[in-house]
Amino acid sequence: MTPTLTYFDFDGSRGLECRLALHVAGVPFQDVRIGRAEWMALKPSVPYGALPVLTIGDKKLAQSNAILSYVGRSHGLHPDNPWTAAEHDALMQSVEDLRHKMPSTKDLPAEQQQAIREDFAQGWLSQWASSCSARIQGPFLQGDTLNVADLKLAVILRAIAANSYDHIPGSFLHAWPKLGALQAAVEADPRVKAYWATRD
Numbered sequence: 381m382t383p384t385l386t387y388f389d390f391d392g393s394r395g396l397e398c399r400l401a402l403h404v405a406g407v408p409f410q411d412v413r414i415g416r417a418e419w420m421a422l423k424p425s426v427p428y429g430a431l432p433v434l435t436i437g438d439k440k441l442a443q444s445n446a447i448l449s450y451v452g453r454s455h456g457l458h459p460d461n462p463w464t465a466a467e468h469d470a471l472m473q474s475v476e477d478l479r480h481k482m483p484s485t486k487d488l489p490a491e492q493q494q495a496i497r498e499d500f501a502q503g504w505l506s507q508w509a510s511s512c513s514a515r516i517q518g519p520f521l522q523g524d525t526l527n528v529a530d531l532k533l534a535v536i537l538r539a540i541a542a543n544s545y546d547h548i549p550g551s552f553l554h555a556w557p558k559l560g561a562l563q564a565a566v567e568a569d570p571r572v573k574a575y576w577a578t579r580d
């Protein structure tokens with residue numbers, strides 16, 4: 381039974397994490413990418429009313445971290461040791477924290493947008509980066525072994541490095557070299573490279 385991963389039609393965020401995890405795990409899957417109108421029709425039928433959703437037969441699993449843990453546990457991409465696995469879960473949750481804490485600057489005057497984002501970068505984001513960095517053995521979280529938590533972390537690091545957040549420069553994370561090294565190691569993984577080759 382071929383699983384389906386449903387998400388919006390862009391190569392980023394929670395959808396990308398799950399697509400990468402399935403690809404790295406070697407699981408053939410249907411990559412269903414939907415638009416806003418389709419989403420509004422689908423939303424009421426989806427657990428927790430949000431994407432991504434992994435569908436296997438008549439079962440639907442929501443929440444990116446649950447999908448990542450499920451794929452990781454099923455395919456050797458999440459630690460066997462329960463404590464280490466929980467530490468990886470914690471890191472994945474901290475990426476969700478970052479997504480929720482990132483201040484929205486919509487509809488604010490330009491100077492205010494800049495001040496809010498710079499303040500966030502110097503405060504909360506710097507603490508987050510230090511905390512993540514301290515948990516990386518190098519190049520991956522668990523030394524030489526790539527796990528789903530590395531994929532999740534690399535996706536948000538890639539977004540920051542690509543200047544996706546106004547007023548937070550892509551170079552901001554250079555102060556934490558282990559973060560850049562993890563992102564580079566994920567992107568250099570032959571399975572990750574193969575994923576992008578199929579997307580190009």
Ligand SMILES: N[C@@H](CCC(=O)N[C@@H](CS)C(=O)NCC(=O)O)C(=O)O
Nearest residue numbers: 393394429430431432442443444445
């Ligand atoms: N905690 C959830 C958050 C899911 C979420 O907020 N997904 C966004 C896209 S990244 C979404 O579905 N937005 C549309 C909506 O909520 O209607 C997860 O990790 O999957």
